[in-house]
Amino acid sequence: MKRRRKKRTTSLLVLAIVLIGGWLGLKPSQSQNLWQTAQALLPTAQSSTTNSTSQPNASTAQLADLDYRSGQSAVVAVNNNKATLDPASWKTNHVVYADLDQLNRTSTANTAYLEQRNVANDSLRVRQTVQPTGWHQKFSGRQAILNRGHLVAYSISKGISVDGNYDPNQQSGDQNNLKNLFTQTAFSNQRLQTVYETKIRTALRNGKKVIYQPHAIFRGSELMPRGVQLQAISTDGSLNFNVYIFNVQPGFTFNYSDGTSQTSSLQVPDTTI
Incomplete structure (x- = not known):
């Protein structure tokens, strides 16, 4: 209501200025200057710009609609790089595998409640077949x-069984678990995602308890x-971060509907935030 009153008042003021100019018998050039002054008093629409390296409060659908452009950063901050997770929800050491x-996709986020004992030994890795x-x-x-990209990385899932519970007899991290794997480019996995997994691993080694939620983002029915x-x-x-990483590979373009690819001139900088 206040905005409407302000707009109505401003419009009446502009009209009054124009009428006064006519009554005073101003010259055409003077009338034009007066009119330009009056227009300057009118409210103007605010323009908004979208920063490709930041997506405040983006939903899953909004992230899925983002298109990668050659040369831009492949990592985007979500919610100003702040997690929307509740630290108080950490109760027991386990992983919720969705x-x-x-379509047999891992399209729902997995949520891991991690602690120091989940840091895994790489020597126990086995060949993946999924x-x-x-x-x-x-x-x-x-x-x-x-x-074969892990949502919850092998290196931070020691002792977590396929049902998500902690099993002290399981010494390796998660490996051939269909609920935790997705088709990921080598660049996205080994050069970008690993940076954030290292942050988590460091926090765990320092005795921190961490809630981690990785979410593969699909567009429509794409595979x-x-x-x-x-x-x-x-x-x-x-420890607190929230990022979106494009699933891209330098020199290749993908058909995300089925995962096939072809060579291209795509450039992807090796940078994170």
């Missing part, structure tokens, strides 16, 4: 362009995710 959707949706491996030289959202917070608040 069920696969009707083929997540959209899996069409290709090599550049001798380097694979795709990885290969467009990216992955990672957010984590420690119970003392010293």
Whole structure:
């Protein structure tokens, strides 16, 4: 109501100025100057710009709609890089593995409640055989362009069984668990996501308790995710991040509907936030 009154008052003021100018018999040039002054008093629409490196309070659908442009950062801050998780919800050491959707995709976030004992020994890794949706491996030289990307990384899931409970007899981290794997580019996994997993691993080694929620982001019924959202917070608040990582690979373009790819001139900087 206050805005309407202000707008009505301003409009009446402009009209009064114009009428006064006519009554005073001003010259055309003077009338034009008066009119420009009056227009300056009118309220103007505020323009908004979207920063490609920041998506405040973005929903899953909004993240899925983002398109990557060659040369831009492949990491986007979500909610000003602050997690939306509640530190007080950490009660016991376990992982909530979401069920696969009707297309057998890991399209719902997994949530891990982690502590120091979950830091795994890499020497216990085994060869992965699972083929997540959209899996069409290709090599550049001798380097694979795709990885079986873990939502909750092997390195921070020691002792977590496939049902998500802690089992002290299980010494390795999560490996061939369909509910925890998605088709991820080698660059997204090994150069970008690993940076944030290292932050979590460091916090755990320092005795922190951490809530971690990775979420593969699919667009519509596509079988290969467009990216992955990672957010984590420690119970003392010293660790806190919320990012979206595009699922892209330098030199390749993907058909996300089925995961096939072709060579291209796509450039992806090796930078994080």
